[in-house]
Amino acid sequence: MLEVEGFSAGYQGNDVVHDVSFHVDSGEVVMIIGSNGAGKTTLFRAICGLLSPSSGKVRYDESDITGTRAEHIAPLGMRFVSAERHLFPQMTVHENLLLGAYPRNPDHETMSIVLDLFPRLAERRRQHAGTMSGGEQQMLAVGRALMSKPRLLVLDEPSTGLAPLLARGTYEALGVLRQQGLTMLIAEQQVPLAMAFSDRGYVLENGYIRLEGTTEELAANPGVRRAYLGVT
């Protein structure tokens, strides 16, 4: 579904990620793990069209989307949920969700699916997004992306800034989506959370992919266990 090849990107001519290749098949959940500063966010921003890559290729559904701007990628059914959430703070929760279905108005069914997944958003419907807690904002960011019925959800650090309990809650909701067969690509530095829930993964270190494998293979790797799972 998504294929990234020899991909490099960065800021002001300084590449942060180098020669990265990976792929996500339909129905899979794939994680990119790595510590803070490894280049996960830069990689995702460049894939999703918020940053121009310096070299490499991105194919989505067999069509080349390298360097396509975010506003033209979103209508293809690939949705990005950024770690910064990028909500519309002076709009209500309801309005934020409505915009998720742009350029149409959402049907009632999609709206109720999202509100069932995040009952909290239903309670807060009339509240301004900017006044909500971090956990609620994360729910809204994911919920807003789901309003467009995406085929591929790209999540950058869904646990960022959340207390452990809320981070687990977020992953529980993502688990429901996984069971429904939604394809997801997730960057995460809280590796145990992502591991509990993905099929395959790649380890990104200093901008390079160092390791790849199924979740079981990565969990068994001594280096991964030491660096990311707190096992000595």
Place this chain on the structure above:
Amino acid sequence: MTAAILDGLVLGLQFGLLAVGLTLVYGIGGVLNLAYGQMVVVAAIAVSLAIGAGLPVGLAIGVGLVAGGVFGLLMDKTLLRPVYRRHGEPRVLLSLLLTLGLAFIVDGLLLWRYPLEGLTLHIGGGPVEILGVPMRRGSLLASSIAVAAFIGLFLFFRNTILGRAVRSVIQNEEGARMLGIDPKRVRTFILVSSGLLAALVAITRSMSIPVTVTSGISLTIFALIVTVVGGLGSVAGAFLAGIILGIVSSISASLIGTFLTLIILLGAAALTILLRPSGLLGVPEE
């Protein structure tokens, strides 16, 4: 006193309408259009020339609206393109310099080609009494148009997909892009709307005061004052600030005298900045 408040309301609605076109454009990540007054003037001159050419007033007003819209469209497609590529403070500063230059050029051209042109729309009929105060028909018509424009804007921004998309780009451009909303199109839409609103200002204002080729700079200044008080980028703020400042200036004019009105308005704007840096309904910087 009732007369001063009613006059203030009439004036305030005009202030509010004047500020909306400026505040919306500023909402595009800080594009400050100092040629906004010239937009109003160009639309007014277009109406005046069309009437002079023998067109009926209704059609001439249409010409003015087109002139305003095209002015906005041309700015969006030419002068503002390098502005859009900058972000933050450089965007504000570059837009300020470029549009100020445009204001001088437009002023110069108009003064050279049409030095004596100006627009006054005479609304016939005697005064109408409201709460015992005789009000001119022109003022009432201008106020009704302003109220209708505000209601239209509120409904548009609350209830339409395009309206919400415009607000989303103003509040978080990157977030909007992630949803497939093209900021480029939204910017063009805002600039054209701003031109249409400027034309509406030209039309309503000329129902009580002539709009001449030299009116540009003072219109921009008034729009800026109202925008600063209301909060940059806020339509509701422009409306509220317009009404408040209109009443303040009308009461101060009746108590102290017209000559101090501008000073008092500037004082009100400065006071607002001191007490609430982001304006009455503006968005505080994060």
